[in-house]
Amino acid sequence: MTTEGEADDPMNTKDPPVRNQELRMTQNAFGPRPRREDDAARPSADEEGPRAVIQSKDFSLYYGPKAGVKDITMDIYPESVTAIIGPSGCGKSTFLRSINRMNDLVPNTRAEGTLQVAGVDIYDRRVNLVNLRQQVGMVFQNPNPFPKSIFNNIAYGARLQGIRGSELHGLVEECLRKAALWGEVKDVLKRSALALSGGQQQRLCIARALATTPKVLLMDEPCSALDPVATGRIEDLIDELKTNYTIVIVTHNMQQAARVSDWTAFFCLGELIEYSGTKELFHTPQKKATEDYITGRFG
Amino acid sequence: MNRRRISDKAFTIAAYVVFGLLTLALLLVLGPILVKGASAVLFRGTVEFRELQMDEHERGDAQALAEELEAAEAARAPVFQMIAEFRRGIDIDPLVEQAREANRAYGDLLRDQNVDRDVYRDRRRAARDIRNTLIEAYETDQEAVAHDKLDKVLAHREDSIFRDTPFELIFEMARDYRRIVESVDLDHRDEYGRALDEVLAALRNLLGPLPGEEMPALIMNQYGATRWDRAQVHLENVLWAEKWVPAGPNKPMVKKRVPREEQFAGTSLAPLFPLLEKDLDEMLRPRWTVHWQYFIDDSKASHFFGGVGPEIIGTVLLTILAILFAVPLGVVSAAYMIECGGDNPAILVIRTCINTLAGVPSIVFGLFGLAFFVVFLLPWLGLSEGSSILAGSLTLAVLVLPLVIRASEEAIRAVPHTYKEAALSLGAGQFWAFVTVTLPAALPGILTGIILSMSRAAGETAPILFTAAVALGPIPESIAQPTRALSYGSYDMAVGDRIAAMVPHKQFGMVMTLVVIVLVLNLAAILLRARISRKLRG
Numbered sequence: 001m002t003t004e005g006e007a008d009d010p011m012n013t014k015d016p017p018v019r020n021q022e023l024r025m026t027q028n029a030f031g032p033r034p035r036r037e038d039d040a041a042r043p044s045a046d047e048e049g050p051r052a053v054i055q056s057k058d059f060s061l062y063y064g065p066k067a068g069v070k071d072i073t074m075d076i077y078p079e080s081v082t083a084i085i086g087p088s089g090c091g092k093s094t095f096l097r098s099i100n101r102m103n104d105l106v107p108n109t110r111a112e113g114t115l116q117v118a119g120v121d122i123y124d125r126r127v128n129l130v131n132l133r134q135q136v137g138m139v140f141q142n143p144n145p146f147p148k149s150i151f152n153n154i155a156y157g158a159r160l161q162g163i164r165g166s167e168l169h170g171l172v173e174e175c176l177r178k179a180a181l182w183g184e185v186k187d188v189l190k191r192s193a194l195a196l197s198g199g200q201q202q203r204l205c206i207a208r209a210l211a212t213t214p215k216v217l218l219m220d221e222p223c224s225a226l227d228p229v230a231t232g233r234i235e236d237l238i239d240e241l242k243t244n245y246t247i248v249i250v251t252h253n254m255q256q257a258a259r260v261s262d263w264t265a266f267f268c269l270g271e272l273i274e275y276s277g278t279k280e281l282f283h284t285p286q287k288k289a290t291e292d293y294i295t296g297r298f299g
Numbered sequence: 300m301n302r303r304r305i306s307d308k309a310f311t312i313a314a315y316v317v318f319g320l321l322t323l324a325l326l327l328v329l330g331p332i333l334v335k336g337a338s339a340v341l342f343r344g345t346v347e348f349r350e351l352q353m354d355e356h357e358r359g360d361a362q363a364l365a366e367e368l369e370a371a372e373a374a375r376a377p378v379f380q381m382i383a384e385f386r387r388g389i390d391i392d393p394l395v396e397q398a399r400e401a402n403r404a405y406g407d408l409l410r411d412q413n414v415d416r417d418v419y420r421d422r423r424r425a426a427r428d429i430r431n432t433l434i435e436a437y438e439t440d441q442e443a444v445a446h447d448k449l450d451k452v453l454a455h456r457e458d459s460i461f462r463d464t465p466f467e468l469i470f471e472m473a474r475d476y477r478r479i480v481e482s483v484d485l486d487h488r489d490e491y492g493r494a495l496d497e498v499l500a501a502l503r504n505l506l507g508p509l510p511g512e513e514m515p516a517l518i519m520n521q522y523g524a525t526r527w528d529r530a531q532v533h534l535e536n537v538l539w540a541e542k543w544v545p546a547g548p549n550k551p552m553v554k555k556r557v558p559r560e561e562q563f564a565g566t567s568l569a570p571l572f573p574l575l576e577k578d579l580d581e582m583l584r585p586r587w588t589v590h591w592q593y594f595i596d597d598s599k600a601s602h603f604f605g606g607v608g609p610e611i612i613g614t615v616l617l618t619i620l621a622i623l624f625a626v627p628l629g630v631v632s633a634a635y636m637i638e639c640g641g642d643n644p645a646i647l648v649i650r651t652c653i654n655t656l657a658g659v660p661s662i663v664f665g666l667f668g669l670a671f672f673v674v675f676l677l678p679w680l681g682l683s684e685g686s687s688i689l690a691g692s693l694t695l696a697v698l699v700l701p702l703v704i705r706a707s708e709e710a711i712r713a714v715p716h717t718y719k720e721a722a723l724s725l726g727a728g729q730f731w732a733f734v735t736v737t738l739p740a741a742l743p744g745i746l747t748g749i750i751l752s753m754s755r756a757a758g759e760t761a762p763i764l765f766t767a768a769v770a771l772g773p774i775p776e777s778i779a780q781p782t783r784a785l786s787y788g789s790y791d792m793a794v795g796d797r798i799a800a801m802v803p804h805k806q807f808g809m810v811m812t813l814v815v816i817v818l819v820l821n822l823a824a825i826l827l828r829a830r831i832s833r834k835l836r837g
Contacts, residue, residue: 102724134726144717146833147740157725192835212725
């Protein structure tokens with residue numbers, strides 16, 4: 001996949017996206033970066049730079065006449081974990097699902113403003129949804145493996161990209177290793193994924209999302225259906241994965257947000273109230289609403 | 300609290316009652332069909348049955364059959380002998396003819412001997428007188444007169460002119476007849492004649508054509524009772540006469556059963572009936588038979604003999620073709636209505652139409668099939684003229700299409716939305732997500748719907764009534780020809796002709812075959828569903 005022509009890929013150029021040409025998002029847009037050990041080199045929250053992978057500018061999404069999220073402006077930085085917290089119905093899932101356009105499944109949705117992933121406005125009409133979703137993987141609230149074998153679950157996305165044979169086997173193993181599931185399932189790859197436990201299923205779903213070799217992983221309350229032990233394993237996994245992937249996680253659990261994330265955004269009533277480094281947000285919240293929420297006085 | 304408990308209990312009881320009633324109804328409906336239908340396959344076959352199988356299909360051991368037939372013949376011989384004896388007493392025409400023949404032979408003899416003309420005339424006159432006296436004896440219905448005449452005849456038996464001539468037969472016949480007159484009541488000779496005819500008719504059903512009779516043209520008359528259970532029925536008809544007797548003044552006549560033995564009491568035929576009852580086993584030699592060929596054989600003489608092979612093939616063909624037409628259409632329609640239709644008002648209209656169609660009586664589909672497929676579409680396309688398997692299966696396809704659509708729709712709708720979401724989030728297109736994830740997950744439900752539709756199609760009569768089915772006829776060579784079918788065959792036998800009453804086991808056998816096919820299909824649906832669900836669940 002990495003051999004795909006770089007010259008004619010609009011993503012690869014420094015020019016603004018070419019609108020009259022089909023926009024395709026490939027690996028190269030998010031090309032693999034060397035692992036960095038020093039977190040100090042990360043940009044700070046108020047430093048807007050080209051290195052933001054996801055850039056949202058005045059982004060609003062409407063379900064019919066009602067706004068799901070309003071005027072969200074935030075940048076999400078690569079190889080970090082960004083947590084979105086907030087009370088129920090505040091639009092955090094809506095925003096998350098906007099990033100790979102899963103909201104398109106809901107009839108009568110309408111987006112305003114811009115939401116860019118790797119510099120491409122993903123709500124542009126010419127964006128190839130298939131490529132977008134392969135670049136921006138998603139893990140859902142409830143583990144939802146396909147009723148297929150473990151192997152076929154992982155291989156599903158890769159097969160869509162035309163990967164076959166031994167390459168596919170290698171990829172499946174690699175993804176299962178990354179998701180810390182290989183040791184548990186390596187002998188039962190032919191078994192139905194539905195026979196796994198809830199925590200295993202969720203790790204399988206993460207492995208499945210990794211198999212399309214995305215750069216961004218969206219996690220929509222990935223642990224809310226799991227017990228504390230399984231939750232702990234998923235959190236460990238998130239911690240490991242952030243060295244290679246940009247992770248956006250929606251969570252109700254503020255301890256979890258504090259534990260796993262580098263950046264935290266607080267949403268309320270469809271608006272972004274506060275967005276800063278996790279430590280900052282939890283220790284010195286700038287807004288009253290944030291403070292009320294994280295101290296449990298509200299929400 | 301208490302009230303809630305009572306209402307809970309009431310619901311439980313009502314549920315159990317309904318469940319019990321349904322089970323009972325099922326047993327009451329299916330039990331007799333299965334038990335009686337099984338007798339088409341498993342029964343006590345007689346030697347007549349084995350002879351039929353040998354003659355028609357060359358099944359069985361010819362050597363053993365010949366021995367068996369011989370033994371049966373031996374057992375039957377006394378019966379036929381008794382009948383011949385009795386017949387002589389009541390049926391005088393052959394006797395009269397025999398007497399005339401004897402007289403003619405005597406005349407021929409005299410001419411051969413070239414006797415003198417006068418002697419010839421005298422002797423012929425004397426012979427003619429004696430013969431006429433014998434015929435008078437035969438023809439009278441008064442015992443005294445008969446004895447008198449017979450004595451007159453026998454007075455001449457020592458006459459030298461008749462010694463060692465064919466005319467001596469006359470005296471022998473007279474002696475025979477004297478013995479018969481002593482046993483037979485001449486007043487009732489006509490009555491006996493009619494009763495004997497009845498006995499013979501029943502006996503033919505039991506033992507086949509009597510010796511000396513011409514072989515009947517219809518195959519159903521060429522053999523006696525092939526089954527022991529039918530033999531019992533025919534035996535009843537031999538042993539018992541039905542008579543209309545007045546119940547009293549100004550009252551309608553009533554039917555009464557009279558034993559034949561009583562009817563023929565005092566005659567030489569009376570011992571026939573106990574003999575038949577005692578030795579029928581020997582005459583028919585019943586043996587338990589598994590006639591599995593019932594399911595492959597063609598029928599003979601409108602199902603009097605033979606099996607339901609062509610009917611099974613026809614039903615299977617019609618059903619499979621109907622499903623082949625209906626399933627792709629149905630699944631695609633269901634998929635479209637769910638995946639692409641959304642809240643489109645057109646979809647609502649279509650769905651209402653489909654639900655309405657599911658409730659339309661099947662005869663309406665049959666008439667539609669006749670008007671559209673048989674009369675218009677297929678001849679127009681040049682595919683077939685008149686009713687054909689193709690037209691019938693298309694009609695059945697239209698009939699089951701709403702069922703397939705509804706079952707598929709339910710099954711697809713029941714697939715968790717998260718599967719599709721996951722597939723889309725991995726980069727699959729809508730169509731690909733449906734084909735690779737939603738459809739396989741919905742497969743158990745769709746398959747169940749398909750198999751239930753198959754059993755519906757297999758059992759329907761009305762849609763094929765005008766479009767595909769014939770009661771009898773050649774086995775079709777292509778799908779452009781009409782076929783026999785189990786459902787239509789059952790209907791036809793039930794309303795058709797007198798034969799069904801004579802072979803109830805064939806009728807039940809056909810219905811049983813249909814019920815078994817439907818039950819097997821339903822069972823297959825359950826097993827298939829369980830298997831696929833297990834596989835999906837892991």
